[in-house]
Amino acid sequence: MRLFGIVAGIVLAGAAWGDPSFWRHEWPQTDFERTSVGSWVEIISGGPPKDGIPALSDPAFTEVGQETRIGPTEPVIAVEVEGQRPRAYPIRYLTWHEIVNDQIGPVPVAVTFCPLCNSALTFDRRVGGRVLTFGVSGKLRNSDMIMYDRETQSWWQQAIGTGIVGEMTGTELDLLPSWMESWAAFSARHPDGLVMAEPSWNRPYGRNPYAGYDSSKRPFLYKGEMPSHGVPPLMRVVRVGNRAWPMTRLAEAGALSEAGVDLTWEAGQASALDAGTIAAGRDVGSVRVRDAEGRDLPHDVLFAFAFHAFWPHGIWMLGD
Structure with a gap:
């Protein structure tokens, strides 16, 4: 198996075993006294630091008919909110950013993709009357991405959409219907839809750093x-x-x-x-x-x- 980019960085950095006393310098606002994690050794460093994988917020969109970069079989995450134009979030971008904070009409969403688990989930970002904004912590648990919210600095397990460390421990995000499908299928079904535009970051979009x-x-x-x-x-x-x-x-x-x-x-x-x-x-x-x-x-x-x-x-x- 060949591993490029981010994964190469993970290998070089090694998988440091979890220790909240070690993490506090990077996470001074996180309440490590509140957690549902049974043992801290369940959490390891994935290599990149906090925000080393940059989540996106308020992305730009392109009309489906104007998109030329995406191959017909490439996967996208389709999100359809009632009364709003359907949106496609290409995996070619989420591979390198893992989280997109967006607003679809009245609904603030977090579209997420964890490559190591192939988990693609879309959450409602509203919790207890406030809207959270999510980033990538750089930590893994059971090989799954641990997200964090910028408002409380709590850690969230992406696969289950639940807070696991900090103020939001035990809080569950509402999971919205979304699915991975080919760009051809989405564009044929929604010729009037929108697709997330290529981000301005310097990344080899369209490449897979986890080949094989x-x-x-x-x-x-x-x-x-x-x-x-x-x-x-x-x-x-x-x-x-x-x-x-x-x-x-x-x-x-x-x-x-x-x-x-x-x-x-x-x-x-x-x-x-x-x-x-x-x-x-x-x-x-x-x-x-x-x-x-x-x-x-x-x-x-x-x-x-x-x-x-x-x-x-x-x-x-x-x-x-």
């Missing part, structure tokens, strides 16, 4: 238990609540209706974690998740090891 990662046998910077039932740790699974459907099962079936959830799979989306160029990634397909009335449901498509790590008693929908 989702074909690896073991996750990077992860020391926890591996999934049960012989599920490969880097297999994509569709998580809805505490249930997980293996992507291979869904791809074979095309559609499944179980546990009150309708899932569909469609070919045409490139993996963001395969080839050195995202557009050249192998086809992993796109998933939609709806309820019985056809309404989009919040969900995630993440690696199996991450599901097991954060939902150790979760239900595996293996179809046996």
Whole structure:
């Protein structure tokens, strides 16, 4: 596996074991006395410091018909808020920024992507009557990004959208329906939609610094238990609540209706974690998740090891 850019920096820096006394100089406003983390050794440095991976705020957008940079199979995160023009957030940008703080009509959102877990989630940034702004802490837990909010300097676990250190410990963000799909699928469905414009940062957008990662046998910077039932740790699974459907099962079936959830799979989306160029990634397909009335449901498509790590008693929908 070849690792470029950010990941190379992680390897050089090493994975320093968590120690709040060591972190206090960088986080003087974080209340380390309040935490839901069982042991500080669960948290490690990912290499880059606080804001070393720069989150974006209030990004510019381009009309779908004017976008020329994005390849047809490249993945984007689609967010549709009622009464607003649909928006696409390209993974080619989120790979290098991981968080986008945006405002879609009346709804302040945080669109997030953790490459090491393949977790792409969109949260409502409103908590207790105030709007939070999120950044990248540079810390990992179970290989998943730890976000922080600039207002209270609390730490948040991206995969579960929950505060884990500081004032906001135990607070859960509202998860909004969003999904990863190909640029071709989004632009065909929403020719009047908007797509996030290329940021002004000096980054090799369109490149994948984690080339070959989702074909690896073991996750990077992860020391926890591996999934049960012989599920490969880097297999994509569709998580809805505490249930997980293996992507291979869904791809074979095309559609499944179980546990009150309708899932569909469609070919045409490139993996963001395969080839050195995202557009050249192998086809992993796109998933939609709806309820019985056809309404989009919040969900995630993440690696199996991450599901097991954060939902150790979760239900595996293996179809046996």
